[in-house]
Amino acid sequence: MGRLHEYFNFHSIRTHMVLSFMLLISMIVLFVSLVSYQYTVRDFENVSIQYTVRLLNEINASIDSYVQNMKSIAQVVVGNRDVKELMEFYVTTHDKPLSYREERQVLPELRTAVMAHLDTVKNTRSDITNVAVISKFQDVVLSDPRKEVNTFSEFNLSDWYLKPLSNKDEIIVTPSHVQNLIQGEYKWVITLSMAITNNDGEVTGVMVIDLNYRSIEAICENAQLGKSGYIYLTDDKRNIIYHPQQQLLYSGIKTDLIDEVLKMDEPFMRRDTKTYVRNRSAITGWSAVGVVNTDELLTNRVSIIKFYFYLAGWALLVASVIAVIISTTITKPITILESTIHKVEQGDFTVQSDIRVPNEIGHLSNTFNVMITRIKKLMESAIASEEEKRKSEIRALQAQINPHFLYNTLDAIIWMSAAGKNEEVAEMTAALADLFRTSISKGDSLASLHNEIGNIKSYLTIQKMRYGDKLSYGIHIPQDLLGLMTPKLILQPIVENAIYHGIKLSPTGGTITIGARRTEKLLILTVEDSGVGMTEEQTARLFEPKENTDRGIGVINVNNRIRLSFGPEYGLHYYSEPGKGTRVEAWLPLLEGNRREKDV
Numbered sequence: 001m002g003r004l005h006e007y008f009n010f011h012s013i014r015t016h017m018v019l020s021f022m023l024l025i026s027m028i029v030l031f032v033s034l035v036s037y038q039y040t041v042r043d044f045e046n047v048s049i050q051y052t053v054r055l056l057n058e059i060n061a062s063i064d065s066y067v068q069n070m071k072s073i074a075q076v077v078v079g080n081r082d083v084k085e086l087m088e089f090y091v092t093t094h095d096k097p098l099s100y101r102e103e104r105q106v107l108p109e110l111r112t113a114v115m116a117h118l119d120t121v122k123n124t125r126s127d128i129t130n131v132a133v134i135s136k137f138q139d140v141v142l143s144d145p146r147k148e149v150n151t152f153s154e155f156n157l158s159d160w161y162l163k164p165l166s167n168k169d170e171i172i173v174t175p176s177h178v179q180n181l182i183q184g185e186y187k188w189v190i191t192l193s194m195a196i197t198n199n200d201g202e203v204t205g206v207m208v209i210d211l212n213y214r215s216i217e218a219i220c221e222n223a224q225l226g227k228s229g230y231i232y233l234t235d236d237k238r239n240i241i242y243h244p245q246q247q248l249l250y251s252g253i254k255t256d257l258i259d260e261v262l263k264m265d266e267p268f269m270r271r272d273t274k275t276y277v278r279n280r281s282a283i284t285g286w287s288a289v290g291v292v293n294t295d296e297l298l299t300n301r302v303s304i305i306k307f308y309f310y311l312a313g314w315a316l317l318v319a320s321v322i323a324v325i326i327s328t329t330i331t332k333p334i335t336i337l338e339s340t341i342h343k344v345e346q347g348d349f350t351v352q353s354d355i356r357v358p359n360e361i362g363h364l365s366n367t368f369n370v371m372i373t374r375i376k377k378l379m380e381s382a383i384a385s386e387e388e389k390r391k392s393e394i395r396a397l398q399a400q401i402n403p404h405f406l407y408n409t410l411d412a413i414i415w416m417s418a419a420g421k422n423e424e425v426a427e428m429t430a431a432l433a434d435l436f437r438t439s440i441s442k443g444d445s446l447a448s449l450h451n452e453i454g455n456i457k458s459y460l461t462i463q464k465m466r467y468g469d470k471l472s473y474g475i476h477i478p479q480d481l482l483g484l485m486t487p488k489l490i491l492q493p494i495v496e497n498a499i500y501h502g503i504k505l506s507p508t509g510g511t512i513t514i515g516a517r518r519t520e521k522l523l524i525l526t527v528e529d530s531g532v533g534m535t536e537e538q539t540a541r542l543f544e545p546k547e548n549t550d551r552g553i554g555v556i557n558v559n560n561r562i563r564l565s566f567g568p569e570y571g572l573h574y575y576s577e578p579g580k581g582t583r584v585e586a587w588l589p590l591l592e593g594n595r596r597e598k599d600v
Contacts, residue, residue, distance in 0.1 A: 049268050049277055052290040056279035059231065062219045064283040067192075070209065071171050073128075074194045077121055077207045082113040083133055087196045087205035090135035111141055118143035127214040129187055130179070133196065135205040136165060140181070148183040155181050164195035164206045173284065175239030179210050187212065190241065216242050229292045236285050238262055261289050333361040337368065349376040416465075424465055431461040445565070448593060449516065449523075450482040456491045456514065463499055470509030471499065477516045484523050485591035487561055493554025494527045494572070494584050502531025502582055510581070518590065525586040534576040542574055562588065 077083060089110060118131040122143045131143040138156055140149045155161050163172045174191040189210040196205040220231045220242060233241035238258055245254055261269065261276050268277045277290040333355045340353045349372055355365035413432075416424045434455070447455075453475060460473050495512060503510035510530035517524050543556055559572045566589050576582035 049275065049292075052275075052277040052292055053267060053279060056231070056277060056288040056290050059219055059288045060279055060281040060284075060286070063216065063233070063286065063288070064281055066215055066219070067173065067284050070192050070211065071194075073121060073124070074171060074192055074207060074209060077118070077131065077133070077209075078194050078196045080114075080117050082110060082117060083196060083207070084198060084204070086110040086114050086141065087133065087135050088198050090137060090139045091198075091204045094135075094137045114141050115143060115145050121209075125215075127212050128209060129189055129212050130182060130185075130208075130210040132181065132208050133205055134161065134208065136203060139205075142182065147185075150180050150183045150185075153180045158191075160191040160193040160208060161206055164193050165203055168195035168197055168201070168203050170194075175235055175237075175241050176213075181208075181210075190216070213242060217244075220244070229290065231288060231290050232256070234258055234262065234287050234289065236262075236287075241286055256291075258289075262287065333357055333365075337361065337365055340368070344372060349379070428462055428465050431458040434458040445487060446485040446591065447488040448482065449477065449484050449486055449525075452486050452488065452491055453477055453482070453514070455489070456495060459492050459495060460512070463495075467499075467504075467509070471503055471512070472509075473512040473514070475514045477514070481516050481518060481523070483593040484518075485593060486523070486525070486588055487565060490558045490562065490586060491525065491527065493558050494586070497555050498527060498529040498531065498582065498584070502529040502533070505532045506530075521590065523588045523590050525588065526583060527586075528581065528583045530581040533578045533580050533582055534574075535578055539574050539576050543572075558586070562586065 089107065114133065118133065118141070122128050122131045132140060134140050134155070142149070158174075160172055160174045163170070172191075172193045174193075176188055176190055178186050179189045179191065180186055187210070189212060191208060191210050193206055193208045195203045196207055198204050216233070220233070221244070230244050232243040235241055240258070243256070257269075257271060257276060260271075261278055264276075264278065267279070268275055270276075273293060275292045277292065278287050279290075280287045336355055337353055340351050343351045351372070352369050353365040355362055357365075413425055413428055416428070457475065464471055464473070491514065495514070498512055503512065513526075513528045515526045515528075517526075543559055545556070555572065562571045570587045570589060573585045573587065574582065575585070
């Protein structure tokens with residue numbers, strides 16, 4: 001009882017639609033009863049069209065099965081090892097003279113094996129007139145060794161040869177045509193062709209199977225469409241695949257409404273005393289067209305009084321208006337919900353559906369509102385999670401400090417103190433204090449270029465005191481750029497890398513030059529050294545992750561920090577040659593002094 005109540009729930013869309021169709025059908029049936037003869041004629045026509053549609057469906061199914069079977073045969077040919085080897089042989093020896101062994105033994109043996117395989121395939125079906133394989137350099141191997149290739153054939157310009165060469169995964173099926181590949185044979189055939197590939201997937205040739213019309217003709221002629229009815233096949237390009245009178249069509253003696261049939265929107269079309277019914281195959285893309293002589297349906301057709309036509313016309317008009325009104329009433333909530341969903345599709349997750357009707361659409365609207373609310377919360381949670389993850393990564397990268405520098409500096413301070421160089425000890429200690437004050441300071445992740453240069457000066461002061469005359473440096477920054485913002489501590493790892501892996505390895509020492517320039521969209525900081533330089537291979541490995549070593553970690557750190565903060569279009573760029581030094585460019589966005597990124 002509960003299921004019955006659910007099925008006939010008067011608040012459901014299903015019930016509304018059933019009642020609407022019942023009302024429409026009842027009105028039509030009422031008027032059909034008043035004009036029974038006229039509709040009897042139409043019934044005969046409709047029955048004939050439905051029969052023709054079913055018949056065409058069966059024909060299409062038979063032809064689809066036939067074509068699929070032929071494609072399977074084609075796969076057998078192109079997959080044959082001897083066929084592949086022969087095509088590969090023709091391709092690889094195209095521009096080379098054949099040796100005695102290849103000419104006298106290998107090639108004849110391969111050709112004989114391939115011919116035997118092709119002949120076996122040809123003899124499997126009576127509707128196969130010819131099987132051949134053709135290399136991409138137009139070497140032809142026929143299934144029958146007694147036949148010769150027509151020297152006047154222009155097969156290399158045909159679609160069945162050209163298309164497989166550029167579409168190796170597609171099986172080409174051509175419309176009917178006269179095949180002139182074989183000397184002395186000019187048969188009407190349908191050609192099926194497919195690319196032959198080698199083990200590397202490269203196209204080496206084309207397999208071609210020519211089919212006569214026995215199977216297709218048998219399928220089409222077994223269908224009965226009255227005494228004068230017939231069936232023909234066309235493809236989507238309006239080429240005739242099969243027609244019982246195709247030779248008359250090609251010669252111009254007979255015409256048919258092929259163009260009009262392929263353009264019609266309805267499944268059938270009436271012209272004069274004929275009805276054309278079309279059914280298209282989704283597998284082959286071919287259209288089976290049935291031509292029925294309407295006069296054969298009713299031999300004693302009687303004229304119908306115009307009054308009944310007018311009455312039927314008005315009845316259909318009223319039914320159409322009622323159907324439109326009812327369908328509009330039913331679908332209006334769906335239209336409103338669709339509009340709301342479209343806003344969500346455009347990215348507005350603040351919308352809510354206001355449909356309040358006691359049926360399935362109302363329930364769907366409530367579910368939609370709950371879903372949008374949950375999606376919005378999930379998106380906000382995901383964005384917050386990703387932002388926190390990004391900040392954590394930047395904090396971890398920024399916290400990496402190489403301890404070796406601290407050890408070496410303290411060691412140098414001890415050495416200078418022992419030597420009585422108190423002024424140098426004081427200067428180096430002050431520089432070290434300034435450097436680490438900047439490194440461990442909290443607050444913004446950005447610093448002005450002025451502060452960053454001050455930090456690198458402290459670092460270079462320490463290194464200059466350690467290396468003496470072996471290291472010299474220069475800093476050339478335009479005054480108008482000092483107020484721009486940069487990520488903190490990005491120059492020190494680059495300069496450190498230049499000293500330890502460039503200048504330190506040079507027997508004569510070297511110079512480090514720091515500069516800056518701006519473009520329309522970038523602030524570019526440069527660090528150049530006159531050290532030993534690097535090869536292209538060493539430069540290419542700079543940003544690869546290092547294991548069990550700290551060499552280059554600072555540079556990777558800087559590059560990752562810049563990209564995490566601003567995006568993949570920014571970062572470090574190295575230019576170097578062995579013996580000519582190295583230039584590093586740090587590409588940064590233009591950030592004015594009043595812009596601050598939150599603490600990361």
